[in-house]
Amino acid sequence: MERCAAGICRYIVVDWSWSFFAAISMPRQLLEYNPLYFVFIFNLTSWMGLILLIAGMSLFAYATTYYILCRIRGVDVISGGPYRVIRHPQYLGLISFSLGISVVASTLSFETVIYEWFYLMLIYLWIARVEERELANRFGRKYKDYKAATYFLFPLKII
Secondary structure (H helix, E strand, O other): OHHHHHHHHHHHHHHHHHHHHHHHHHHHHHHHHOOOHHHHHHOHHHHHHHHHHHHHHHHHHHHHHHHHHHHHHOOOOOOOHHHHOEOOHHHHHHHHHHHHHHHHHOOOOHHHHHHHHHHHHHHHHHHHHHHHHHHHHHHOHHHHHHHHHOEOOOOOOOO
16 A cells, blocks of 8 residues: 555646646636636636536545545555545546646646646556455455455446
8 A cells, every 4th residue: 555655646747837837827728818807707617627626626625635534544445435445536537627627727728738648547547456456365265255346446337
């Protein structure tokens, strides 16, 4: 788990720093393309992006806090809280946050935003799969039982 936590922290720093710079450049970019900045507030796409951003940030914060508290208590396989439903709530939060910040802060075409987000999602999926293999090797049957009882990333039987 320590190795997985270090990996999560590394990717959080990369993702959050990218989001920070995107958010800083947003007002300048919006003013370049739209002198009526207040129009941005009433844009439906921006509101949907903001909802995704806030939901993702909230899920990530909740899952991270829960993870840290369980690690302090010495829990091996965390199966409560947000981990009761999905095995990777932190990644789901980061994916939602990334899509939200991309939609809100992007002045590129919608297709470009989706391609960038899809690429980032593929990276998170790959990292999650690698972590699952490591956890299955480390915790054995206990993790395999937990894996059988929960969803991978989305609370649907797609993945």
